[in-house]
Amino acid sequence: xxxxxxxxxxxxxxxxxxxxxxxxxxxxxxxxxxxxxxxxxxxxxxxxxxxxxxxxxxxxxxxxxxxxxxxxxxxxxxxxxxxxxxxxxxxxxxxxxxxxxxxxxxxxxxxxxxxxxxxxxxxxxxxxxxxxxxxxxxxxxxxxxxxxxxxxxxxxxxxxxxxxxxxxxxxxxxxxxxxxxxxxxxxxxxxxxxxxxxxxxxxxxxxxxxxxxxxxxxxxxxxxxxxxxxxxxxxxxxxxxxxxxxxxxxxxxx
Numbered sequence: 684x685x686x687x688x689x690x691x692x693x694x695x696x697x698x699x700x701x702x703x704x705x706x707x708x709x710x711x712x713x714x715x716x717x718x719x720x721x722x723x724x725x726x727x728x729x730x731x732x733x734x735x736x737x738x739x740x741x742x743x744x745x746x747x748x749x750x751x752x753x754x755x756x757x758x759x760x761x762x763x764x765x766x767x768x769x770x771x772x773x774x775x776x777x778x779x780x781x782x783x784x785x786x787x788x789x790x791x792x793x794x795x796x797x798x799x800x801x802x803x804x805x806x807x808x809x810x811x812x813x814x815x816x817x818x819x820x821x822x823x824x825x826x827x828x829x830x831x832x833x834x835x836x837x838x839x840x841x842x843x844x845x846x847x848x849x850x851x852x853x854x855x856x857x858x859x860x861x862x863x864x865x866x867x868x869x870x871x872x873x874x875x876x877x878x879x880x881x882x883x884x885x886x887x888x889x890x891x892x893x894x895x896x897x898x899x900x901x902x903x904x905x906x907x908x909x910x911x912x913x914x915x916x917x918x919x920x921x922x923x924x925x926x927x928x929x930x931x932x933x934x935x936x937x
Contacts, residue, residue, distance in 0.1 A: 688925045690934040694804040697764040698795050705924035707752040710884060711875040714764040715773040716744035717811050721788040723758030727751075729781040730875065741783045741791070743815060746770050749875030761788065761795060769808055780818040834859050835873040838866060842878060846885035847908050852878060887922045890915065894931050 688701040697714070702722075719741040726735045730748045734740075735755070744750050765773060785791070791814070798807045812819075841858045842850075855878055856863035870878050886907050893903050904915040919927050 686924055688923075688930070688933055690930070691799050692935070693799065695765070695767040695769055696798070696804055696807065697766065698799060699762040699764070700795075701762070701924070702757070702759045703924050704754045704757045705752075706754045707750075707924060708921065709749055709751045709876060710880065710922060711747050711749055712744055712764070713746055713770070713888070714766045715746050715770045716742075716762055716764050717815065718742050718744075718760055718762035719785070719788040719791045721759040721761060721792065724755050725758040725760070726753040726755060727782070728753075732781050734782050736782065739785045739787045741785060741814070743778060743781045743783075743818065745773070745778070747874045749871075761791060763795065763811065765808065765811075769804070772808065776812075776815075777820045778815075778818050779820050783815070783817055785814075834861060834866070835870055838870060838878065839874065839881065842882050843885045846882060846889055847906065849908060850879055850882045883918065884922070887919060890919055890927070891930070894927055895934070900927060
């Protein structure tokens with residue numbers, strides 16, 4: 684069965700209704716994600732915590748945490764991605780776990796449809812926080828994370844601002860004044876992925892921003908420094924679970 688993903692975006696909240704058999708490699712998200720499996724089964728690994736999810740089971744993916752998804756056949760799921768101020772709002776939360784079990788996915792499905800139709804972002808986000816309460820632990824960020832966060836933040840900004848160039852770990856390490864070996868270890872710990880994987884994600888984010896323009900894919904590939912159009916298309920589908928053209932057709936900004 685063909686992968687199908689419908690995207691809706693409203694007030695810095697993106698909602699994905701997806702039917703897929705795609706396996707997603709290790710990656711991370713700039714946004715904060717909450718979602719639920721509606722049909723089938725799929726195995727999530729979030730920040731080293733692995734679990735097979737069945738219908739009604741939900742997942743939490745904080746921003747900049749490593750996640751991979753292993754398909755065990757076809758599955759349907761919903762993912763809610765909170766960006767910008769909503770991502771910042773979620774930063775005060777810490778979690779004792781990343782998985783929850785509900786009697787069904789229906790409540791979350793209906794919440795999403797209500798929000799798409801006529802809902803308010805503040806109310807929608809509070810409903811999600813309420814759903815996550817069983818695994819929420821309030822507390823301050825770890826001191827170790829605070830101490831190293833400056834280096835990682837600068838490195839992330841450097842990667843994004845140079846994403847249209849060929850990736851160079853040596854240049855990145857020089858820009859943040861640490862050894863490349865220490866940087867890789869630190870970056871992976873704080874961001875969930877390596878600097879190179881983050882660089883690939885940055886290029887995909889840029890492709891998502893450019894795809895709504897009339898620019899041809901071959902020109903986009905050249906501008907973003909991919910090997911060729913095929914490299915761009917294959918990497919986009921691997922990371923997103925859907926082709927460039929199908930993403931463009933299915934994205935709806937409300």
